[in-house]
Amino acid sequence: MFQETALSGQITFFQKLRSLDYILLFCLLTLGLISSLSMYSTEGGEILYHTKSHVIRFIVFFSMMLIFSFVNIKLWHSVGYIFYFVVLCLLIWASLYGVKASGSQRWVDLYFINLQPSELMKVAIIMCFAKFYHRTQIHSVNSFKNIIIPMVVLIVPILLVVSQPDLGTSILIGLSGLVVLWLSGVNAKYFIYSSLVLLISLPFVISFLKPYQKLRILTFFNPDRDPLGAGYQIIQSKIAVGSGGLSGKGFLKGTQSYLDFLPEKHTDFIFTLFSEEHGFIGSVSLLFLYAIIIYRTAKIGASARSFFGKLFCYGFASSIFIYVTVNMSMVLGLLPIVGSPLPIMSYGGSSMLATMIGFSVVMSTKIYQKQIIA
């Protein structure tokens, strides 16, 4: 064990640099470029506030990701719980003293940045679980204690986020956590049981939903119910995507977004804008880009020797998949509208920060793939 640690200590900086996953980095950079151009397009072909701050954030967080990639995976492992607790505290802080905007209290004012802790929780929960299951023996995974603790760890932040209220993010946190639980070997029957319980309790859950959330679910099943009200977003988004056709209307020529028919085009509906301007070919290419990113992340996980690294990479890759799926399905009218950003593409600092932290751990896993954590 000592030898192994010593061995890892022998990796030179250049070796580390060489062992970076350049395909993944290239894909992330491409995505950053596409997202900046899309942001430029949302502002009608002008470099205004959103474009500027998106580009700056991308550059800052991407550089930060590169630097943190060289942090030893052991360190990531050791801060796993701390990171979770810090984010949890920030969530509590947000619900107590957070900044209110458009009806919900999601942000923490950190003087230099308005942080959205719920976004960070998406990564923190994966890190926390990865550390938890790194230590847990396979035969005790399904023991009572080892089921209850992760459930509590998962449900507390979800409740906090739901109370903000932010249904979208809480669903994404829940899904990210569940995916890690599934990967780490929690018995399939628990998933089946809990889905049954959820299904039965659905009417009660719905009765707790805010009126606008209920409306969104109703609208999803029939967007024409109220085409100028709640159904407006779905209908306009589908019109934008559908009118894009095979090759799109052309860069900066998306009439739906340019003429303000698209709601929230900077954030949740950025894919709609992209799809309108670049058509089927562009959309599938973007989806393919995400697929490569997910695949490369999972591949890093596959070759990682540490269980922490492996589980984190698998979990994170699956989370990215979930974010992309939920966001795209939503704008394409396959899922009800819930607030969920498209990773890196959507405008939003916290989301970008969380994503980049995730990729730092992934890169670190790659560099220290032979590292074994005790």
Added chain:
Amino acid sequence: MISGSSDTSYRKQSVVGRRMFILSAAKLVVFGGIIAQLFSLQINQNKKYLTLSDKNRLREWKLPPIRGDFQDFFGNTIAGNLKVYQLHVIPEQVENFNSLIIRVKDILDLDQKTFNKIIKKKNTQKPWETLIISENLSWDQFVKINFYLHELSGVKPVLSVARSYPYNENYTHLLGYVAQASQKDLTNNDEIKKKHVPGLRVGKIGLERSLENDLIGMNGVQRYEVNAYGKRINQIDHIEGQKGKSVRLTVDTKIQQKCNELLNDRAGSISVMDIYTGDILAMHSSPSFDPNLFLYGISYENWEAIRNNPKKPLINRSITGLYPPGSTIKPIVALSALENNVISPNFKVNCSGKIEMYGQTYNCWKKKGHGVVNLRDALKVSCDTFFYEMSRRLGVDRLNETAKKFGLGNKVFNNIFNEEKAGLVPSTEWKKNALGRGWVLGETLITGIGQGYIQTTPLQLCLMTAQLANGGFRINPKLIINKDDLSFEDIKSRMSKNLEKKIQGPDFDDALLDLGISPSEDDNLYSPLFRNQENVKFVLEAMFASTNEVRGTSYSSRIEDKKYQFAGKTGTSQVKRITEAQRELDLDISQIPYEDRDHALYIAFGPYKNPRYAMSIFIEHGGSGGSTAAPMAKKLFKVVIDRHEEREKFKQKNINFVA
């Protein structure tokens, strides 16, 4: 422990690996689903969504179509489009609308009422819609606005077009007028509905109304891209509109103006017609009003003045005024009697001023009586006694047949004027059906002098005169010039051909029918309306005598110059039954209340040697035809005949000229 740990570690790895594999397969399926949805939206349903997107972003603004002109025979514009200066403002583009509008009010010197109207209009429309502050700026206002334009940002002086009637009241009843389309106009006329834009002017009455679909033209279209809030972003397309068809009429403005001048605001009507081509050279109803008043919404004062005028300027008397024709019916009564061989031209009646029949007294207009008169004299001096006796022998049904043939009791036009009236020529059958009572013989007598049930429009009398004057042939009265109109020469040769046909044998048409050829409506046109043309000639000669021989009722209005010489028949129709006492009084016209006075009528044709034009003059409550109406004919014939030369010259120069 190490081995145990490595075993569990291996098992852990294999579990996570297996589960990740399952997950990856699921991911592929889900991404496949997303691609399928993208394919469905963007490839399969692309057309649908592209249409929806265009519907979202494109808005069309219809521009008002430019209305076609009306021209008189000589190509002068009698209803056209005038350039007008308008003042537009788009409230949204103005920083402080209220202070701007008050400034504009001061500069234009708008009254409070107009100002309130503008404010009201502003509040009913969207802030990005053009608000028309003034539809018609005077030149002074336009200059003033331009002078202050630098401090009126947002205000736009605009050049537009508006309907104008350069001859003001001269053509009012003929052309009608335009005004803003009402809800009724939209529901009644699909063409208007299709082309409607706010503020569109459409024909309300007259030719403007009946020719609406030709005149209206095509809208120009401006296609704009708009944003989600409906605000115009930029212009995508501009399609020029098409001006409506211009319509050239048969009327001669000089003659029309002369008619207006002669009537001089008296209630009445004058019509002039070409007896061969049916061209209506003038058709004026008086009093008239200026149709330009209706363009921007008539003011309350003007409207009240028109509406409350006792002489009723809104009525088009030429075609909707129904009056007893009086003695102007006598040529037709005479013709009918001759045609039906009821009397010979030598038949004589002794007129003693009145005649007792069926226990009633029927008076002649001349109390002293005319003595022994034959038919020619009776027409010349308009002896009522003679006509009582002749009508009695003729009977109302045979008179009805002849009168209808010559154009009485039928509409002159086919659906040009909605308001046109057919009039009434009574018959025994008509009375039974309409009033449910049997015909009384005494009614035949008064019908024979153009009183009683019989009612005609002034234009019908003009047509009747024309169809007598051309030798008794049916003609096609018309106002609108078409490319395929027959020339005067063609019509004359058709008439003589039709006459020949008639002389050859009355069975000619039957022979055609036997051959399977039906004589068409066109064959009916320019065909003889008589049995024996000598009868028509006799009547025309008697009318000549009435005007040009001593003791003739319109002798004092004669013109001796052969070039202008005309023949005519006076008419004085009673409005009220005159009692014996009144007859004894023999009041002067000025002593009778206006609405009880007789109508004055006169029908005429000329030049007598070679007749070409017919006219009818009608003066409501004008007194006697001989003293009031006939002198107007004298003045008018001079103009009509002089203008004839101009007309011929113009025709020579512009063969087949259609507007």
